[in-house]
Amino acid sequence: MSIWLYINILLFITVLFSLADQYAHLPIHIMFGLAGLFLILFNWTRHAFFSTIRNTPDRKKKIKLATISKRIYPFHRWVGTTALLLIILHAAIIIHRFGFLWMNMKMWSGVGAIITLICMVLSGWFRLYFPSVKKRRMHIIFGFLLFFFVALHTVLF
Numbered sequence: 225m226s227i228w229l230y231i232n233i234l235l236f237i238t239v240l241f242s243l244a245d246q247y248a249h250l251p252i253h254i255m256f257g258l259a260g261l262f263l264i265l266f267n268w269t270r271h272a273f274f275s276t277i278r279n280t281p282d283r284k285k286k287i288k289l290a291t292i293s294k295r296i297y298p299f300h301r302w303v304g305t306t307a308l309l310l311i312i313l314h315a316a317i318i319i320h321r322f323g324f325l326w327m328n329m330k331m332w333s334g335v336g337a338i339i340t341l342i343c344m345v346l347s348g349w350f351r352l353y354f355p356s357v358k359k360r361r362m363h364i365i366f367g368f369l370l371f372f373f374v375a376l377h378t379v380l381f
């Protein structure tokens with residue numbers, strides 16, 4: 225399986241452990257952030273599936289992964305759109321509770337992540353209704369950027 229599957233799982237588990245370390249009860253804004261993160265990584269795993277389908281010489285594996293991909297496909301757009309709604313709630317509650325802390329890196333890495341997520345969701349919907357090679361490439365590039373920002377936001381700052 226593509227390395228991306230393991231990287232996604234590793235990121236989610238790292239965040240879970242660090243939260244378990246910090247909180248006895250997760251506050252609601254963190255729950256929304258965590259749920260959004262889960263849905264983003266779930267959709268990003270499509271990249272791992274597609275890479276493996278393209279690269280593996282094992283025909284059986286190709287068919288198995290393509291079948292799973294096809295089953296998940298109808299949910300993909302709604303999983304991505306729900307992730308954006310959850311993250312809007314996450315950010316709205318945080319800004320309502322703490323205000324926007326201009327000198328805080330966590331706020332800025334979050335802003336980078338939400339802007340990329342908006343681009344991801346928009347490029348997904350545009351790609352669905354007006355498909356083109358350029359839009360396909362944009363959707364994947366935003367995917368890499370989103371992963372980068374989300375990892376920065378949850379693990380580093």
Ligand code: HEM
Nearest residue numbers: 254257258260261311315318330331334335337338341378
């Ligand atoms: C794709 C977008 C986003 C995702 C997936 C996300 C996810 C998360 C997660 C899982 C946490 C808890 C883990 C941790 O503290 O390291 C968190 C914390 C935090 N996020 Fe986000 N977030 C996003 C966007 C934003 C935005 C736009 C803001 C700015 C308002 C923001 C501000 C924060 C802050 C300040 C915390 C720390 C809260 C605390 O410790 O009580 N996040 N985020």
Ligand code: HEM
Nearest residue numbers: 264267268270271274301304305307344345348349351352
């Ligand atoms: C968190 C948000 C999202 C992520 C991380 C994500 C990620 C991905 C990935 C990795 C692929 C496979 C790329 C390829 O090799 O072609 C893909 C395909 C696609 N995405 Fe998204 N996506 C997101 C949201 C959306 C949304 C909201 C839509 C809305 C319609 C959408 C529509 C599509 C379409 C039409 C395809 C091509 C068809 C297919 O996968 O079989 N995506 N997405």
